[in-house]
Amino acid sequence: MHFSRIPLLLAYLHLACSSQPSAPAPITATLRPLPWGQLNFLHTTDTHGWHAGHLQEPQYSADWGDYISFAHHLQQRADADGSDLLLIDTGDRVEGNGLYDASNPKGKYTFDIMKHQRIDVITTGNHELYAANTSVREFEEVVPDFRDAYIASNLDIYHPKTGKLEPLAPRFRQFTTKNQGIRIVTFGFLFNFHGNANNTVVQPVEDTVKEQWFQDAIRTEDVDLFVVTGHVPVRDSQEFDVIYKAIRDAKWDTPIILFGGHTHVRDYKKYGNKAYAMESGRYMETLGFLSISGLSTGKNDVVHPEASLTYQRRYVDNNLFSLYQHSDTDASTFPTPLGTNVSAAIASARKDLNLDHAYGCAPQDYWLNRAPYPHPDSLLSLLNEQIIPDAFEEAIKKPSIVITNSGALRFDIFEGPFTIDTTFLVSPFTSGFRVLRDVPYEAAANVLKLLNNEGPIMLPDLLALADNGNVVLHDLLPPLPPATEHSLRAQQRVTGEGQIMLHADDPALVPGYTTTDDAGKDGDDTLHAPIQFYNVPNCVAANIGFTPKANPEKVDIVYNEFIQDWVLLALTYLGEERSKEETEMVLGGRSMTEVISGWVGEKWKC
Ligand SMILES: *[C@@H]1O[C@H](CO)[C@@H](O)[C@H](O)[C@H]1NC(C)=O
Ligand SMILES: *[C@@H]1O[C@H](CO)[C@@H](O)[C@H](O)[C@H]1NC(C)=O
Ligand SMILES: *[C@@H]1O[C@H](CO)[C@@H](O)[C@H](O)[C@H]1NC(C)=O
Numbered sequence: 001m002h003f004s005r006i007p008l009l010l011a012y013l014h015l016a017c018s019s020q021p022s023a024p025a026p027i028t029a030t031l032r033p034l035p036w037g038q039l040n041f042l043h044t045t046d047t048h049g050w051h052a053g054h055l056q057e058p059q060y061s062a063d064w065g066d067y068i069s070f071a072h073h074l075q076q077r078a079d080a081d082g083s084d085l086l087l088i089d090t091g092d093r094v095e096g097n098g099l100y101d102a103s104n105p106k107g108k109y110t111f112d113i114m115k116h117q118r119i120d121v122i123t124t125g126n127h128e129l130y131a132a133n134t135s136v137r138e139f140e141e142v143v144p145d146f147r148d149a150y151i152a153s154n155l156d157i158y159h160p161k162t163g164k165l166e167p168l169a170p171r172f173r174q175f176t177t178k179n180q181g182i183r184i185v186t187f188g189f190l191f192n193f194h195g196n197a198n199n200t201v202v203q204p205v206e207d208t209v210k211e212q213w214f215q216d217a218i219r220t221e222d223v224d225l226f227v228v229t230g231h232v233p234v235r236d237s238q239e240f241d242v243i244y245k246a247i248r249d250a251k252w253d254t255p256i257i258l259f260g261g262h263t264h265v266r267d268y269k270k271y272g273n274k275a276y277a278m279e280s281g282r283y284m285e286t287l288g289f290l291s292i293s294g295l296s297t298g299k300n301d302v303v304h305p306e307a308s309l310t311y312q313r314r315y316v317d318n319n320l321f322s323l324y325q326h327s328d329t330d331a332s333t334f335p336t337p338l339g340t341n342v343s344a345a346i347a348s349a350r351k352d353l354n355l356d357h358a359y360g361c362a363p364q365d366y367w368l369n370r371a372p373y374p375h376p377d378s379l380l381s382l383l384n385e386q387i388i389p390d391a392f393e394e395a396i397k398k399p400s401i402v403i404t405n406s407g408a409l410r411f412d413i414f415e416g417p418f419t420i421d422t423t424f425l426v427s428p429f430t431s432g433f434r435v436l437r438d439v440p441y442e443a444a445a446n447v448l449k450l451l452n453n454e455g456p457i458m459l460p461d462l463l464a465l466a467d468n469g470n471v472v473l474h475d476l477l478p479p480l481p482p483a484t485e486h487s488l489r490a491q492q493r494v495t496g497e498g499q500i501m502l503h504a505d506d507p508a509l510v511p512g513y514t515t516t517d518d519a520g521k522d523g524d525d526t527l528h529a530p531i532q533f534y535n536v537p538n539c540v541a542a543n544i545g546f547t548p549k550a551n552p553e554k555v556d557i558v559y560n561e562f563i564q565d566w567v568l569l570a571l572t573y574l575g576e577e578r579s580k581e582e583t584e585m586v587l588g589g590r591s592m593t594e595v596i597s598g599w600v601g602e603k604w605k606c
Contacts, residue, residue, distance in 0.1 A: 019065075033525075034316075040289070042070075043259050045092065048127070048283055052350060053284055060318050064113055072336045082180070091126075107137065126231065129190075130196065130197060135168070136157075153172060169188075188230065191239050192239060205238075219251075226254060261279055267279040283411075286513075315523050359423075360606060364415050378536070400435070402541065403559040420597075427592045435558045440576065441552050441553060510528055
């Protein structure tokens with residue numbers, strides 16, 4: 001295993017770079033090179049609007065314009081040595097960053113930025129489908145932007161004009177690579193998602209693979225490689241298992257590569273003979289790189305010996321230091337005219353949206369998962385012990401339990417300016433708070449236990465009950481089980497086992513991803529000190545206007561509207577059935593985002 005160690009200090013990199021003006025300079029790191037091959041892929045997934053990159057984390061500070069320049073240089077390399085490069089994106093491009101969420105309408109700037117990258121296979125995530133107007137725009141704008149690259153194997157939409165149900169995009173695509181002539185059949189799936197608005201229909205993957213078109217596509221003659229893309233986790237993945245088996249039933253030996261997403265982790269899994277799957281993280285932190293060598297091609301009849309078929313993966317930290325190294329460029333040769341333009345368009349959109357406006361300055365870092373709960377460094381503790389009590393003290397007249405779900409928080413708060421942008425990173429959800437009056441204290445106190453799976457019945461059981469009543473909640477609340485458990489498990493695998501202290505005194509190693517996957521521990525391009533992630537509860541509760549010792553007879557339950565169905569369900573189970581009609585809005589409908597930014601403005605001066 002050869003990898004070069006290239007420590008290099010680029011302290012003034014930002015002076016000549018093309019990432020965002022306020023982006024911090026990347027830090028020294030030790031890099032493993034790209035394992036370049038016959039067919040190479042770059043993979044993005046779950047970017048969630050972070051096309052400006054991370055402006056408070058040097059390690060992930062390159063933007064979409066830089067990605068465009070990077071892909072350009074790798075394409076040049078492919079053209080020079082006769083290999084090929086394909087770009088993949090597996091969905092959830094929207095929601096979760098001010099660049100997308102702060103505009104009216106949402107995403108006003110995003111699509112004119114994104115479309116400048118050439119993408120060869122692009123597919124849909126669940127976040128493109130929550131609101132009907134998001135999927136309509138996907139259909140009317142994004143699909144045409146990417147033309148035949150957009151694939152929707154199991155997704156239909158009611159046509160916004162005719163009302164007719166039709167595929168959002170073509171079901172599959174057959175193409176031949178430019179330089180090698182590798183003959184590819186590709187699919188684009190979404191996991192079996194139920195939380196979509198009623199203008200789209202997601203067909204269960206088990207049914208899609210039985211469709212005639214799919215059965216015909218996997219029997220296409222002279223295919224050198226199946227490229228299965230999907231907004232689908234690669235591990236413990238019922239959907240990818242089904243697709244893999246279906247292809248193998250028709251073609252026992254044709255190489256397969258699967259690209260997945262959704263769980264926000266770096267991962268790489270061996271599916272079986274000549275089949276691997278890769279997942280490339282989240283939020284523009286990671287550019288996944290994968291190469292396959294030893295594929296047959298349409299250009300000659302040479303069948304490569306079996307042993308030479310190799311798959312290799314690398315997770316690239318998305319910063320200019322990494323991008324220069326991997327493209328053999330420097331600050332002057334890296335930016336392309338198009339990349340520079342797109343970076344400028346992003347900067348101008350951020351300026352229009354005033355995203356750098358600071359409400360206040362955070363005195364320290366607050367972590368979502370990098371600190372246990374409760375803890376002085378825990379974002380959840382900050383919310384439950386300071387922000388919520390302050391926000392509700394005035395508004396609440398009677399003893400109340402205020403329940404918030406950790407899923408309402410998406411990202412950490414870093415020491416320094418807390419900006420308009422930060423509010424969307426930390427809590428992009430727009431729902432407000434509601435109250436249920438006069439609930440017997442004993443039942444109210446047990447709601448939290450149920451929501452946290454500590455009661456006599458587990459939430460999945462409740463969900464099974466709820467499904468019969470047509471309340472389908474699994475996918476509305478990704479951070480509640482089973483999704484949370486899955487992604488935390490995966491994160492723990494990614495960050496290594498046990499508690500490892502950060503090597504704060506080792507200047508060569510910045511804390512970051514230390515991924516372990518089916519190919520070992522050498523996937524990350526950058527050698528990092530590991531980060532410890534902690535399990536935090538699904539929900540936390542603040543007692544306002546009473547202490548549990550007082551044992552009040554009745555309390556009001558206040559909660560984020562997002563979890564209303566869960567709360568009502570839990571109460572029903574506890575013998576206190578209440579209806580939606582009995583709930584009232586509180587705080588004048590202010591959302592969690594507004595509550596947090598208002599508190600920051602009052603308490604944290606710069
Ligand atoms: C969709 O509707 C919501 C709610 O009215 C709005 O906030 C959002 O900007 C709309 N999005 C688009 C793409 O029109
Ligand atoms: C979808 O829901 C809207 C209300 O949210 C309703 O007006 C419409 O008829 C529904 N459409 C279908 C196809 O069920
Ligand atoms: C970059 O933007 C300039 C000014 O808008 C334009 O003239 C030029 O054609 C653009 N270049 C590319 C490669 O898009």
